[in-house]
Amino acid sequence: MIPQNFKDILANTDYAGFYQTLSMIIFLLFFVILILYVFTRPKKFYHEAERAPLRDDQ
Numbered sequence: 001m002i003p004q005n006f007k008d009i010l011a012n013t014d015y016a017g018f019y020q021t022l023s024m025i026i027f028l029l030f031f032v033i034l035i036l037y038v039f040t041r042p043k044k045f046y047h048e049a050e051r052a053p054l055r056d057d058q
Helices: 006-011 016-040 043-054
Strands: none
16 A cells, blocks of 8 residues: 555554654654743843844944
């Protein structure tokens, strides 16, 4: 049998629930780490970045 799409591949494996849970955990960890990274940066970092487009290079 040739699978028609990705859903068929995951639905026909023995560990389909495990792969779905693992992918959800990785997805959530990525965004939690991203949020922590953004909120732990010093405000000075963002202040310099927000002024960058307005700065004259001359």
